[in-house]
Amino acid sequence: MTSADTTAVHAGRDDLAAQGLVIPPIDLSSTYPLHDIDRGGESYENLTHGGDLVAGESPVYLRLWNPTVARFEKALATLEHADGAVAFASGMAAITAVLQAAVAAGTPHIVAVRPLYGGTDSLLSAGFLGTRVTWTTADRVAEALEPDTGLVYIETPANPTMDLVDIAAVVARAGDVAVAVDSTFATPILQNPIDLGASLVVHSATKYIGGHSDVVAGVVAAQGDWLARLRTLRVLTGAVLHPEAGYLLHRGLQTLPVRIRAAQDGARRVAAWLADQPEVTEVFHPEAPGRDPQGLLGTQMRGPGAMVSFALAGGYAQAAQVASGVRLIQHAVSLGSTESLIQHPAAVTHRPVPPESRPAASVLRLSVGLEDPDDLIADLTRALRP
Numbered sequence: 001m002t003s004a005d006t007t008a009v010h011a012g013r014d015d016l017a018a019q020g021l022v023i024p025p026i027d028l029s030s031t032y033p034l035h036d037i038d039r040g041g042e043s044y045e046n047l048t049h050g051g052d053l054v055a056g057e058s059p060v061y062l063r064l065w066n067p068t069v070a071r072f073e074k075a076l077a078t079l080e081h082a083d084g085a086v087a088f089a090s091g092m093a094a095i096t097a098v099l100q101a102a103v104a105a106g107t108p109h110i111v112a113v114r115p116l117y118g119g120t121d122s123l124l125s126a127g128f129l130g131t132r133v134t135w136t137t138a139d140r141v142a143e144a145l146e147p148d149t150g151l152v153y154i155e156t157p158a159n160p161t162m163d164l165v166d167i168a169a170v171v172a173r174a175g176d177v178a179v180a181v182d183s184t185f186a187t188p189i190l191q192n193p194i195d196l197g198a199s200l201v202v203h204s205a206t207k208y209i210g211g212h213s214d215v216v217a218g219v220v221a222a223q224g225d226w227l228a229r230l231r232t233l234r235v236l237t238g239a240v241l242h243p244e245a246g247y248l249l250h251r252g253l254q255t256l257p258v259r260i261r262a263a264q265d266g267a268r269r270v271a272a273w274l275a276d277q278p279e280v281t282e283v284f285h286p287e288a289p290g291r292d293p294q295g296l297l298g299t300q301m302r303g304p305g306a307m308v309s310f311a312l313a314g315g316y317a318q319a320a321q322v323a324s325g326v327r328l329i330q331h332a333v334s335l336g337s338t339e340s341l342i343q344h345p346a347a348v349t350h351r352p353v354p355p356e357s358r359p360a361a362s363v364l365r366l367s368v369g370l371e372d373p374d375d376l377i378a379d380l381t382r383a384l385r386p
């Protein structure tokens with residue numbers, strides 16, 4: 001099999017050379033000429049029922065199909081070893097579609113393992129979409145299943161603890177029920193949940209896949225029947241990705257392996273330094289001592305990634321001091337970009353999570369970017385000891 005580095009550069013681009021192009025065009029048409037009533041109607045029927053565009057037929061309308069977005073989807077699906085991928089207007093739109101697909105199939109009960117992204121946690125807890133949720137732990141998934149369970153939903157590495165969930169073990173415990181994995185923190189460069197039996201892989205493409213803090217997007221890599229259901233839902237709910245965003249994500253994939261490796265190296269340095277600081281009581285990084293009790297690094301996950309959380313002896317007050325004291329690192333939510341970002345999960349991103357499940361007030365989450373790690377360490381030193 002071609003290496004992921006090579007796939008990342010070339011996937012989703014095989015139709016370009018024949019058109020005399022190296023770089024994919026951004027197709028901004030909201031509507032497309034129809035050949036005639038019958039062929040136009042057939043293409044409409046096909047696309048609204050989740051089919052792939054048939055070569056030579058009209059895409060009809062941007063909400064049904066867009067070639068620029070479709071190239072990105074093909075590339076992402078290839079990297080995830082999935083049958084296909086469906087891009088959405090945001091990560092939350094992608095997660096919404098996954099839950100709606102379970103409801104539409106008549107199986108609205110969701111088994112979910114905490115911790116999850118704060119937005120996902122709220123969406124499930126609120127039950128807006130007609131889902132019913134049972135919260136459990138990864139080892140008790142089998143006990144939580146009910147006759148109308150449509151989905152087991154997990155996130156690994158989890159946010160903000162970087163706990164790793166054993167995907168293959170959860171798949172085994174879920175039996176016939178599909179497992180969806182939010183793999184945003186890992187990206188297809190560090191893990192491929194489909195290879196471990198997951199049916200759906202969700203990414204907030206806003207993060208590493210876009211990689212430059214200039215796109216909001218989501219994508220679901222999916223197996224079998226899920227693809228058509230997700231495409232149909234996207235057509236009907238209208239949660240489409242704009243073609244310019246599709247272009248940027250496809251471009252982002254080309255450098256994803258290199259960015260992940262460089263940021264991961266920087267994060268290892270920063271995590272090791274943090275572990276030696278007297279002000280730091282705990283470092284949450286998959287390679288930190290005791291943080292990978294199941295031995296999933298090197299098997300499920302090819303590397304620890306570039307996210308590091310840490311707890312401060314001085315609690316909330318010291319966390320607030322560091323968050324507002326950094327100068328190079330930016331105090332902002334989101335992650336996975338070229339620039340390093342720091343934020344306080346308990347007060348900001350995990351605010352909607354019930355207090356008993358919320359991260360500790362002493363914890364900060366750092367997304368290590370592509371700066372020289374020595375400069376990041378100098379910035380953290382200044383913020384810790386002003």
Ligand SMILES: *Cc1c(COP(=O)(O)O)cnc(C)c1O
Pocket residue numbers: 090091092093117119120155159182184185203204205206207216217218
């Ligand atoms: C950001 C994020 C989301 C939500 O994605 P948006 O693009 O912000 O809608 C979901 N899951 C994880 C793990 C995230 O980090």
